[in-house]
Amino acid sequence: MQQTYRLVIDCPDQVGLVASVAQFLADHGATIVEASHHTDLQTKRFFMRHEIGASSIKLDYASFVNEFAPIANEYQMQWSLNDSNHKRRVALLGSVESHCLVDLLHRWHTGELHCDIPCIIANHPQMEQFAKWYDVPFHWVDFKTLGKDRAFEQIATLLSDYNVDLTVLARFMQILPDWLCQTINGKAINIHHSFLPSFAGARPYQQAYDRGVKLIGATCHYVTQDLDEGPIIEQSVKRISHSDSAADMVRKGKDCEVTALAHGVRYHLEDRVIIHRNKTVVFA
């Protein structure tokens, strides 16, 4: 995989903005591998992502940051520059359902997800076997013994000790406390097993069964203090019928969960997602 720099910009829309950025890139010989733009016409906000061939540009990472800073200031940009060779550190949080966790581990193992996975944390011990297979440290945080407060403190300590950049709730069945949501705001992704906003909260497949919907789904979103209300990154649905039992719906839903979460995590790791208020721009 070619090394690239990913320049992601979020700023008020202004005439001259693209020209300034493009001129900067051209002046340093940058080859553009991929470029995406979006203007939110309601909020007059501009979003841009460039993926730049690292070997083409006559600047190292630090110089790039330094030299680009004046332009960023002029246009009041929120911005980031990421080196594709720099791997983010991703912690997986699990419970007893293995499908999402094992899927992410396999995509990481085969290189589809370009990151490090320094640890797996779970409130039940069952996921340890998969952690061992993939040679990832496993931490069982026993909620029953510790109580919720101490258990979440322990999780927070682990995330901090491992220098985690992204926390993925891979069917982690505990509701995070507000203080932890704040700490990892914008850096935690959850998979909810319904097409939100339908069937938020507990037992969504049973809710879907009771309502008699003809489609079930899954929603990958950023974690916020408002349960199942965070910015949505990706959704996936499947057709069902009267002949599907609640158990069938669970089975079909798992396939939705796996793909929606895998997409969402990859988009995040490739700097394709920008959170804007309670929504996302996803340059997929």
Place this chain on the structure above:
Amino acid sequence: MQQTYRLVIDCPDQVGLVASVAQFLADHGATIVEASHHTDLQTKRFFMRHEIGASSIKLDYASFVNEFAPIANEYQMQWSLNDSNHKRRVALLGSVESHCLVDLLHRWHTGELHCDIPCIIANHPQMEQFAKWYDVPFHWVDFKTLGKDRAFEQIATLLSDYNVDLTVLARFMQILPDWLCQTINGKAINIHHSFLPSFAGARPYQQAYDRGVKLIGATCHYVTQDLDEGPIIEQSVKRISHSDSAADMVRKGKDCEVTALAHGVRYHLEDRVIIHRNKTVVFA
């Protein structure tokens, strides 16, 4: 199209039931064009639909009904027998959006929807042109002049005068009063422009835009007194992204509405739908 009888049965699940029905059909030489079964294992309820070649069976419609009645009684069946040659009378209710109405008219015109359309009723005059093209009587019920109560009385009178079997709300933007919902219970189909239960009520596309979902949809359901809460027949979704404005979502959503409604109406006309509590069995 081959003439068929459609025998639809809904009864408590019992051993011997299928054998009795099958023996009855065999005794009269019936050729089965299509057969569908479903057992709801939770409620122990059994559902069955047979489509029988009319020329194969040595019974006319009235004799069939008479001779089958004892079996139906024995097994406490709710049942119906419909002759495919008998066309149901379908009234279309519209407002100002033409896409669903015109689509249904065209499918009717080409024979895909096997029914009569004796009238189009609308609370605005714009749909008259399409009614004229398809040579269907048009009735503008002016809600502003009449007021809601008298307007709905007028609609009810029209439905009664035209001997309407099925009322289709093809983006009819008025909420039906409870008394009318009761009158046409199980005989009125609505299209709601969201994947229910998400975004019930007014302006669903704006709601979807504000929430930042990545899929929009439409839901075809039976009308009940609880707004947007009736049994769902069919749902359809489409993928959207941050680059879709609320107007784009309306455009994409229309394609969902058109197909979900067309399917739902066809299923109903072909006796493929059985309402069971607040859900449907759809032998699609």
Place this chain on the structure above:
Amino acid sequence: MQQTYRLVIDCPDQVGLVASVAQFLADHGATIVEASHHTDLQTKRFFMRHEIGASSIKLDYASFVNEFAPIANEYQMQWSLNDSNHKRRVALLGSVESHCLVDLLHRWHTGELHCDIPCIIANHPQMEQFAKWYDVPFHWVDFKTLGKDRAFEQIATLLSDYNVDLTVLARFMQILPDWLCQTINGKAINIHHSFLPSFAGARPYQQAYDRGVKLIGATCHYVTQDLDEGPIIEQSVKRISHSDSAADMVRKGKDCEVTALAHGVRYHLEDRVIIHRNKTVVFA
């Protein structure tokens, strides 16, 4: 709908290119409503589409073209600038199947397709009724009486007389001769009733039925001299099963045809499609 200019560029990829275009636009105060880029990394070709608020730019159409020409020359661009207020002239070619034709007419009638439809041409008389409803001149070109050669000459004359910009084959069941394909190269769109390259040629639904596929589809593509081999703009599929007869497949396929063609035509009319060799870039 806001008036916009659509600047579409197709040229060899070069450093400085985007900066030059962006600077030109900024110098004239252009507000960018939508911007899309694509680099074909294999062929080193660059594609760009800008949709510019017409009221923001301090240039009229003719001056824009004049002043942009030097940049275009410098970078060896194939390019176009289109005013959204300028409606293209679209001829519809039909036979006996009305679903695609009527759908396009309705989308045009409601303003979803922003174009003029100066004429409908068909090799059978049945479509005349729809032409009348929408008040579009209808020409029946009788292939049986005229013979193929004279019939196509007559069609070519009609297209020329009506100053047609785009010819849409809305289930037109005649194979165009090479000379006509050449004449309208890049300006004629066909709908084929299969997911190409599967089931090219005649009776695709029967072919699909015989092969026992579990998905059927439709393909919208530019017409070229190689039958069903032109650049694909859009494809649509639907799930089928063993219980679908060939007739069911035709019915389901029609919904695919209608949406694939409607999308393809809209993309073309909004200058969202660039043909590159035998493929398309579609800035949807």
Place this chain on the structure above:
Amino acid sequence: MQQTYRLVIDCPDQVGLVASVAQFLADHGATIVEASHHTDLQTKRFFMRHEIGASSIKLDYASFVNEFAPIANEYQMQWSLNDSNHKRRVALLGSVESHCLVDLLHRWHTGELHCDIPCIIANHPQMEQFAKWYDVPFHWVDFKTLGKDRAFEQIATLLSDYNVDLTVLARFMQILPDWLCQTINGKAINIHHSFLPSFAGARPYQQAYDRGVKLIGATCHYVTQDLDEGPIIEQSVKRISHSDSAADMVRKGKDCEVTALAHGVRYHLEDRVIIHRNKTVVFA
């Protein structure tokens, strides 16, 4: 999971057939968990699958078979009765791509696929690690050293020694010789990485990239002597665009392959598939 008997019938369509089977089941007190019928109106062939609660029926497996035989003979049935508690023995054949193999192993591990997996066989050694994790015997058959003929003889011996009921080619990249196809006819399932019949043969993603299709897919089918021509069980597709490189298509395609194969294998293991000429009836 409730123990069931699965009675699957394939015979000429005749009046009285369903009544006879239903009467037999009723006479022995059978509760029907699931029942599916299909009549092929072209070939006048009838297909039926019953899933019967084992505890409800007053017959053990052997007696059921004995007592049903006369009915089967009378109606010239090809039929089978399978006990859901009897696990089929499934061999997985792999090469170097792990996604399908690991997915099947995980679904087996979690009980979604109800079978035994006695061995994994591969023409490369890389899959051994996954075999070890799941504690399944692994056999590397070295095609380079052995040559094709002896390699396939060795595979055939392994399949025989392990008493394999179903052979799954989970991205096994060798073409099976005719004699082996015949041996395992109807008992071998392959996943092809295109929506057949498009892009049969080698490098389907490159073929798809070159043709510029807007959808890619995967096809799960029974293996026959005609490469990629066997009866199709399941197909899956995903939308792509000009911005997807051949590598992106490979990544997206893998998700199609995984789900199509998992569905196909499950349908087979649950006796939901009947092969009829070169097509399948799938009671999904």
